[in-house]
Amino acid sequence: MGLLDFLLDLFTGGTRQQCPACGTADARRNRAGQIRCKNPVCQYFDPRIAPRGAGTVIPTRGSFHPAHPLTIRYKNFAGQDREFIFELNLVFRQKNHFVGTVAPTGRRISLSRDRIQNLSEVESQLPASVVSQSGPTPRENQILAYHKKHGTTSPLFEKIRAKYPD
Numbered sequence: 001m002g003l004l005d006f007l008l009d010l011f012t013g014g015t016r017q018q019c020p021a022c023g024t025a026d027a028r029r030n031r032a033g034q035i036r037c038k039n040p041v042c043q044y045f046d047p048r049i050a051p052r053g054a055g056t057v058i059p060t061r062g063s064f065h066p067a068h069p070l071t072i073r074y075k076n077f078a079g080q081d082r083e084f085i086f087e088l089n090l091v092f093r094q095k096n097h098f099v100g101t102v103a104p105t106g107r108r109i110s111l112s113r114d115r116i117q118n119l120s121e122v123e124s125q126l127p128a129s130v131v132s133q134s135g136p137t138p139r140e141n142q143i144l145a146y147h148k149k150h151g152t153t154s155p156l157f158e159k160i161r162a163k164y165p166d
């Protein structure tokens with residue numbers, strides 16, 4: 001890697017080339033060999049190089065860049081494929097959802113496991129404690145809420161609290 005390549009990366013955001021995943025022209029490859037693509041449904045999608053307002057509802061502004069990126073491919077209610085980059089260390093499970101902080105906005109979003117397209121890949125990267133933590137059931141939530149509201153306690157309440165320390 002020469003100085004010229006380095007400077008080119010710096011000014012162009014990477015070497016231009018066709019995306020190897022989806023074929024979109026004008027994808028970029030940086031010095032580390034990572035592909036960045038402006039196609040919102042591509043696995044290499046990077047909103048930073050996408051044209052503004054390019055027909056996507058994915059928020060493209062923000063400065064949150066996960067140190068440990070976890071890519072989640074997701075089919076939304078409308079049947080559209082979306083890709084989200086989460087910070088791996090901030091993902092937790094809430095019932096049947098994974099909740100996490102997403103690039104680039106740093107917003108917290110919640111994704112149903114049922115619609116995660118690469119679920120096994122995602123779960124293999126998450127700590128087992130996160131994957132198996134299924135959160136309080138509706139009944140348990142009711143009990144928790146009741147005692148919190150009334151400032152009371154019960155053996156069952158204590159048991160549920162011990163199960164879900166948050």
Ligand SMILES: [Zn+2]
Binds near residue numbers: 020037039042
């Ligand atoms: Zn692509």
